[in-house]
Amino acid sequence: MPSTEYAAAGLPPAEEVDVVVVGMGPGGESMAGELAAAGLSVVGVEARLVGGECPYYGCIPSKMMIRAANTLAEARRVPELAGTARVSPGFAAVARRIRSEATDNWDDTAAAERFAGKGGLLVRGTGRLSGPREVTVSPAPAAPGPKPPDTASQPGGERTFRARLAVVLNPGTNPAVPDVPGLVGTPYWTNREAVQASEAPDSLIVWGGGPIAVELAQSFARFGTKVTMVLRGSRLLSREEPEAAELLEAVLLDEGVEILRNRGVTAVSHAGGRFTVDLAAAGGSPGAPGGEAARLSAGQLLVATGRAQALAAVGLVEAGIAWDGHHAPAVDGHMQLADGLYLIGDAAGAGAFTHMSMYQGNIAAGHILSRAEIGGAGAGRDRGVAEGHAVPRVTFTDPEIGVVGMTESQARESGRAVRTGFTELGASTRGWIHGPGGGGFIKVVEDADAGILLGATSVGPMGGEVLSMLALAVHARIPVSTLQGMICAYPTFHRAVEAALADLH
Numbered sequence: 001m002p003s004t005e006y007a008a009a010g011l012p013p014a015e016e017v018d019v020v021v022v023g024m025g026p027g028g029e030s031m032a033g034e035l036a037a038a039g040l041s042v043v044g045v046e047a048r049l050v051g052g053e054c055p056y057y058g059c060i061p062s063k064m065m066i067r068a069a070n071t072l073a074e075a076r077r078v079p080e081l082a083g084t085a086r087v088s089p090g091f092a093a094v095a096r097r098i099r100s101e102a103t104d105n106w107d108d109t110a111a112a113e114r115f116a117g118k119g120g121l122l123v124r125g126t127g128r129l130s131g132p133r134e135v136t137v138s139p140a141p142a143a144p145g146p147k148p149p150d151t152a153s154q155p156g157g158e159r160t161f162r163a164r165l166a167v168v169l170n171p172g173t174n175p176a177v178p179d180v181p182g183l184v185g186t187p188y189w190t191n192r193e194a195v196q197a198s199e200a201p202d203s204l205i206v207w208g209g210g211p212i213a214v215e216l217a218q219s220f221a222r223f224g225t226k227v228t229m230v231l232r233g234s235r236l237l238s239r240e241e242p243e244a245a246e247l248l249e250a251v252l253l254d255e256g257v258e259i260l261r262n263r264g265v266t267a268v269s270h271a272g273g274r275f276t277v278d279l280a281a282a283g284g285s286p287g288a289p290g291g292e293a294a295r296l297s298a299g300q301l302l303v304a305t306g307r308a309q310a311l312a313a314v315g316l317v318e319a320g321i322a323w324d325g326h327h328a329p330a331v332d333g334h335m336q337l338a339d340g341l342y343l344i345g346d347a348a349g350a351g352a353f354t355h356m357s358m359y360q361g362n363i364a365a366g367h368i369l370s371r372a373e374i375g376g377a378g379a380g381r382d383r384g385v386a387e388g389h390a391v392p393r394v395t396f397t398d399p400e401i402g403v404v405g406m407t408e409s410q411a412r413e414s415g416r417a418v419r420t421g422f423t424e425l426g427a428s429t430r431g432w433i434h435g436p437g438g439g440g441f442i443k444v445v446e447d448a449d450a451g452i453l454l455g456a457t458s459v460g461p462m463g464g465e466v467l468s469m470l471a472l473a474v475h476a477r478i479p480v481s482t483l484q485g486m487i488c489a490y491p492t493f494h495r496a497v498e499a500a501l502a503d504l505h
């Protein structure tokens with residue numbers, strides 16, 4: 001409504017700005033900073049911590065934990081390779097590093113100041129669409145969790161901003177917690193509490209089999225925690241190649257992790273410092289034995305059963321955008337839900353990864369800048385449209401599981417003529433030299449008619465790094481014949497790609 005109507009309704013007038021970014025996760029923070037530095041008036045709205053899940057509760061603290069856990073695993077390989085080593089895990093060092101180096105004790109002052117230094121205005125609170133290109137911010141937090149620093153509430157209650165150019169929604173996701181009798185009210189962990197642990201629990205039930213579950217299960221197990229994983233389905237990492245899940249399961253079992261498959265949780269309770277988790281009987285499936293109803297007990301419970309959209313609080317439907325309340329709503333190539341209204345990050349549903357949030361933020365920022373008239377320099381900055389054929393992802397277990405584009409089953413479901421190539425890392429010189437901890441493989445998936453790779457998986461030590469050449473091949477649609485003529489240095493892990501390409505049949 002026009003400012004006069006706000007006044008008539010007894011509301012403070014909407015403040016006019018160029019861009020409002022709701023949610024300062026990786027993509028939102030990065031694009032808001034860029035647009036502000038380019039001279040636009042930019043408001044960043046954040047309900048919790050500037051930077052979002054990744055630096056405080058996700059990628060960075062979990063990877064610090066993994067780095068420490070992998071060091072323990074390498075030390076345990078000394079007897080086989082280099083003499084003797086006595087390994088006494090101590091979680092205090094990793095907890096201290098996460099607290100002081102990664103998260104600044106879950107304080108985002110540095111990130112907030114960085115944004116302000118670029119000329120942006122940070123408004124703490126929950127933003128919701130209150131009209132076309134208009135956002136109202138209320139001081140209430142969007143999600144439960146650790147409190148942001150004491151600048152959290154905005155004096156004076158709600159503020160409304162009207163954006164001349166764009167509103168960008170980047171609300172991310174929250175941990176999805178199944179509705180199970182007894183769970184609410186217990187001190188269970190999601191990823192947000194797990195990364196704040198000051199010590200490794202003596203025992204841990206990990207509920208879920210996705211990337212969060214496997215990364216944290218292996219880390220804690222390497223610190224001496226007795227880990228039991230409870231899967232709803234029959235395998236880990238169900239979206240990735242079955243060969244990757246098989247290998248990872250073998251490694252986890254070897255490290256003492258127990259894996260229970262096809263299991264529903266029927267009740268949870270907590271008493272005397274211990275969790276009790278009741279499991280329904282399992283039917284069993286090919287390759288996965290069933291089991292009797294069972295009761296598990298452990299010092300801690302990690303709920304890692306996926307993520308819940310945070311879009312509901314943003315008021316999409318109220319703003320006239322069709323949304324089923326569950327799946328990501330459709331965007332155009334510039335990440336627009338409607339003219340001047342952008343959606344980026346996990347909430348956009350094209351891959352829940354930090355690099356996707358930043359990639360999409362970059363596309364949206366280019367589009368906004370191309371429309372802005374900043375000293376006439378706006379033209380020509382459009383960065384093209386978002387592409388989804390070469391999304392890379394790495395699960396940072398040991399071995400690392402790097403994947404780009406389609407898996408074999410996705411490629412076959414797409415109706416294309418598919419050829420695959422596979423090689424064990426152990427069959428390569430470098431894999432053989434590596435010895436313990438050197439398990440892995442390369443798998444490539446080719447569109448046989450087009451002669452290009454649709455996807456690839458690289459599992460092994462540094463599997464995520466080896467992925468880079470495969471990601472380039474899929475991204476740039478490099479002909480397989482060109483890839484087959486490439487010289488790979490000897491004896492590298494990536495030289496195994498040569499063997500996988502030679503195996504295409």
Ligand SMILES: Cc1cc2nc3c(=O)[nH]c(=O)nc-3n(C[C@H](O)[C@H](O)[C@H](O)COP(=O)(O)OP(=O)(O)OC[C@H]3O[C@@H](n4cnc5c(N)ncnc54)[C@H](O)[C@@H]3O)c2cc1C
Nearest residue numbers: 023025047052053054058059127171172345346352353354
């Ligand atoms: C344990 C764990 C490990 C991970 N490891 C990796 C990894 O190794 N590599 C990788 O690429 N990805 C990883 N991820 C995923 C990665 O963290 C996310 O993909 C990334 O943080 C998503 O960014 P985003 O910008 O979409 O949203 P988020 O990071 O979720 O940020 C959204 C922000 O918006 C705020 N917000 C929400 N609604 C509102 C509102 N209405 N008003 C104001 N503010 C609002 C939230 O407070 C939040 O700060 C990991 C995730 C987890 C949980």
Ligand SMILES: NC(=O)c1ccc[n+]([C@@H]2O[C@H](COP(=O)([O-])OP(=O)(O)OC[C@H]3O[C@@H](n4cnc5c(N)ncnc54)[C@H](O)[C@@H]3O)[C@@H](O)[C@H]2O)c1
Nearest residue numbers: 178208209210211212213232304305306352353394395396
């Ligand atoms: N290294 C990385 O890049 C990295 C690491 C961690 C997380 N992430 C991102 O975060 C996202 C979320 O990770 P995640 O592991 O929570 O989610 P996920 O959706 O990948 O996996 C969830 C797991 O929980 C199970 N599950 C779901 N609902 C259940 C229920 N009601 N009962 C029992 N089991 C149930 C699923 O079968 C699955 O095994 C990932 O998809 C990924 O995009 C990335």
